[in-house]
Amino acid sequence: MGWICGKTQLLKKEANCQKVADQLEITNDFAQQSLQMMAIEHLAPELLKKEANYQKVADQLGITNDSALQSLKMMAIKHLAPELLKKEANCQKVADQLRITDRNLREHLEIMTARNYCTQDISRGLNGKEIADKRGIIYNIQKNRYPAIEALQLLFVKHYGKQDLKKNLPCQNMVDKWWIKTLVAEAALEKKVIKYLGLEYLEKEPNCQEIAAKLGLRTYEAKKTLEIMAVTRFAPKHFKRRANCQEIAAKLGLITDEAKKALEMMAVTRFVPNYLKREPNCQEIAAALGLITDEAKKTLEMKVVTRFASKYFKRRANCQEIAAKLELITDEAKKALEMMAVTRFVPNHLKREPNCQEIAAALGLITDEAKKTLEMKVVMHFGSEYLEKEPNCQEIAKRLGITYHSRDDKWSSDRDDCPALLELERLTVKRYGKKCLMEGLSFKGAVEELGITCKEALEDMKNLTTAIWLGVIEQITRG
Numbered sequence: 001m002g003w004i005c006g007k008t009q010l011l012k013k014e015a016n017c018q019k020v021a022d023q024l025e026i027t028n029d030f031a032q033q034s035l036q037m038m039a040i041e042h043l044a045p046e047l048l049k050k051e052a053n054y055q056k057v058a059d060q061l062g063i064t065n066d067s068a069l070q071s072l073k074m075m076a077i078k079h080l081a082p083e084l085l086k087k088e089a090n091c092q093k094v095a096d097q098l099r100i101t102d103r104n105l106r107e108h109l110e111i112m113t114a115r116n117y118c119t120q121d122i123s124r125g126l127n128g129k130e131i132a133d134k135r136g137i138i139y140n141i142q143k144n145r146y147p148a149i150e151a152l153q154l155l156f157v158k159h160y161g162k163q164d165l166k167k168n169l170p171c172q173n174m175v176d177k178w179w180i181k182t183l184v185a186e187a188a189l190e191k192k193v194i195k196y197l198g199l200e201y202l203e204k205e206p207n208c209q210e211i212a213a214k215l216g217l218r219t220y221e222a223k224k225t226l227e228i229m230a231v232t233r234f235a236p237k238h239f240k241r242r243a244n245c246q247e248i249a250a251k252l253g254l255i256t257d258e259a260k261k262a263l264e265m266m267a268v269t270r271f272v273p274n275y276l277k278r279e280p281n282c283q284e285i286a287a288a289l290g291l292i293t294d295e296a297k298k299t300l301e302m303k304v305v306t307r308f309a310s311k312y313f314k315r316r317a318n319c320q321e322i323a324a325k326l327e328l329i330t331d332e333a334k335k336a337l338e339m340m341a342v343t344r345f346v347p348n349h350l351k352r353e354p355n356c357q358e359i360a361a362a363l364g365l366i367t368d369e370a371k372k373t374l375e376m377k378v379v380m381h382f383g384s385e386y387l388e389k390e391p392n393c394q395e396i397a398k399r400l401g402i403t404y405h406s407r408d409d410k411w412s413s414d415r416d417d418c419p420a421l422l423e424l425e426r427l428t429v430k431r432y433g434k435k436c437l438m439e440g441l442s443f444k445g446a447v448e449e450l451g452i453t454c455k456e457a458l459e460d461m462k463n464l465t466t467a468i469w470l471g472v473i474e475q476i477t478r479g
Contacts, residue, residue, distance in 0.1 A: 010024070011035075011039050011043065015043060015060065015061065016060070016061060016062040017032070017035050017036045017039050017061055017062040017063060017064075018064075020035060029065075032065060033065045033067060036061070036065050036068035037067075037068050039061045039062075039063065040063065040068060040071050040072050040075060043061060044061065044072055044075055045075065047060060047061070048075065048076055048079050048080060049079070052076075052080050052084075052097065052098065053098070053099055054072050054075075054076040054098060054099060054100075055099050057076075058072055070102075070105075073098075073100060073105050074105070074108075076098050076100070077098065077100065077105065077108060077109055077112070081098070081109055081112060082116075084097060084098070085112075085116075085117055089134055089135060089136075090134070090135060090136035091106075091109050091110055091112075091113040091135055091136045091137065092106070092136035092138075093136065094109065094136075095109050107138075107147060107148060110136070110137045110147075110148035111147055111148045113135050113136070113137060113148070114135070114137055114149070114151040114152035114155065115151050115155065117135065118131050118152055118155055119155065121134065122155065122156060122159050123159075127177065127178050128149070128152055128153055128156060128179030128180060129179040130179075132152060137149060139181075146182065149181070149182060150182045150184050150185055153178075153180045153182055153184075153185030154184070156185070157180075157185060157188045157189045157192055162196040162197070165192065165193050165196055165197065166196075166197060169214075169215060169216065170214065170215055170216025171186075171189060171193055171215055171216035171217060171218070173216070174189060175189070183219065186218070186219055187219040187222055190217050190219050190221075191222050191225050193215055193222075194215070194217075194222060194225050194226050194229065197215070198211070198225075198229050199229065199233065201214065201215065202229065206230055206233075206234045206251075206252060207251070207252065207253040208223070208227045208230050208252055208253040208254060208259075209253035209255065210253065211253075212226060212253075220256065223256055224256040224258050227252070227254050227255070227258075227259030228258060228259050228262055230252045230253075230254070230259070231254070231262045231266065234252060235248060235252070235263055235266055236266075236270075238251060238252070239267070239270060239271070243267060243270075243271050243288070243289055244288070244289060244290035245260070245263050245264045245267050245289055245290035245292075245296075246292070247290065248263060248290075249263060249290075257293070260292075260293060261293045261295055261296065264289070264291050264292070264293050264295070264296035265295065265296055265299065267289045267291065267296070268289070268291070268296050268299045268300050268303070271289060272285065272289075272300055272303050272304075276303070276304065276307050276308070280304050280307075281326065281327050282297075282301050282304050282326055282327045282328055282329070282333075283327040283329070284327070285300060285304075286300060294330070297329070297330055298330045301326075301329070301330050301332070301333030302332065302333055302336060304326055304328075305326070305328070305333050305336050305337050305340070306336075309322065309337055309340050310340075310344075312325065312326075313340075313341065313344060313345070317341060317344075317345050317362070317363055318362070318364035319334070319337050319338045319341050319364035319365060319366075319370075320364035320366070321364060322337060322364075323337060323364075331367075335367045335369055335370065338363070338364075338365050338366070338367050338370035339369065339370055341363045341364075341365065342363070342365070342370050342373050342374050342377070345363060346359065346363075346374055346377050346378075349362070350378065350381050350382070354378050354381070354382055354400060355399075355400060356371070356378050356400055356401035356402055356403070357401035358401065359374060359378075359401075360374060372418070372419055372420065375400075375402050375403075375419075375420030375421075376419055376423060378402070379400070379402070379420045379421075379423050379427075382400065383424050383427050384427070386399065386400070387427065387428060387431060387432070391428060391431070391449075392449070392451040393421065393424050393425045393450060393452060393453070394451035394453070396424060396451075402418065402421055402424070418454075421453075421454060422454045422456055422457060425450075425451075425452050425454050425457035426456065426460055428450050428451075428452065428457075429450070429452060429457055429464065430460075432450055433446060433450065433460070433461055433464045434464060434468065436450060437464065437465060437468050438468070443461065443462065443465045446461065446465075447461060
């Protein structure tokens with residue numbers, strides 16, 4: 001801390017980084033950069049007030065590092081630009097006065113100008129192009145997005161209230177009148193129009209496409225906002241007369257995916273409980289409600305599984321038969337059904353000699369997650385018992401029907417994708433690894449004897465071998 005204070009005092013005295021660096025024998029680039037940044041922080045603000053030229057200040061302070069020079073330029077803009085912009089309307093002239101040539105820094109100055117110095121111009125009735133020309137804000141509409149122009153055009157959107165918007169409809173009039181050319185600003189304008197006027201128009205004529213045409217909406221974001229407003233406000237009324245989402249979507253004039261999904265999710269929440277009072281069939285319910293989005297179908301099927309799977313499991317416990325009966329088509333619902341079967345029925349199967357493949361076939365399990373959960377339950381329940389009879393993981397895995405899961409679901413070499421086998425092997429290493437090694441078997445011999453193949457279990461075995469050998473060496477050393 002004292003060293004830093006010492007440098008600061010020396011900088012204030014010498015006011016030149018190169019002299020201080022020479023006195024302190026600082027040659028390292030990073031240390032020189034730190035010294036120059038310190039000089040900018042402590043000395044530059046006062047110097048910039050006296051000398052509104054960053055290059056002269058840089059020369060005076062001995063600033064040569066690129067990063068330090070960039071910081072000094074930013075400080076010049078921050079401290080000097082506000083006063084200069086009050087006197088000089090054009091930010092390019094201000095940039096020239098400050099000797100700022102870097103395009104990124106000039107753009108930073110343009111954004112500052114657009115955000116803070118153009119409100120009066122808007123009030124006087126100037127459009128975006130006229131203000132940009134007056135204030136020196138460079139624009140290139142071919143790019144379709146330019147930060148400073150975007151900031152200026154968003155200021156237009158912020159400036160005008162409900163009555164101004166209503167008076168100047170449709171939106172295209174405002175886009176042309178105010179010279180709003182960036183997509184971000186156009187979308188912001190259209191969303192503001194919807195916020196203030198959307199509900200008023202929907203009350204008169206709740207068809208989004210007709211309203212979009214009247215308001216002159218062109219951006220997807222604005223159309224989506226209007227359609228979701230229509231769904232939230234008017235869909236419940238339509239559901240009293242009809243409960244088919246496609247009919248309601250046509251009536252409301254919905255075309256965006258988000259609005260259609262919101263409508264279907266509302267239908268699932270509102271009407272599925274009525275259908276669940278009788279024997280359910282997911283595809284019939286989906287057709288009746290007019291569901292076409294994956295999200296709505298998945299939600300419907302999950303509700304059906306939650307409500308009816310337990311009832312079906314009393315008659316049959318085969319997931320494929322139940323899935324066919326309920327007409328489940330989404331992977332999430334099928335997986336949920338199988339996980340429910342594993343939780344509910346595997347304990348019954350574990351009362352007798354277990355074989356995972358036989359249990360999986362009996363329960364109709366086809367998803368990897370359900371099979372892996374089943375195998376893990378079997379290992380946790382029977383692993384220790386089988387190890388006492390025959391401590392070889394591969395033999396036990398075959399007897400218990402534990403597979404290394406592969407795409408064709410056959411015995412493969414992908415051992416590291418089988419949590420149950422890994423659990424069995426780690427348990428084996430813990431119980432019998434030391435015993436094998438103490439009986440004189442080498443690491444390789446013990447691994448073959450115990451049937452260890454998984455990476456993590458092999459790592460456990462290596463660590464155990466190392467620990468035992470270190471213990472032996474220590475005993476020999478002491479002896």
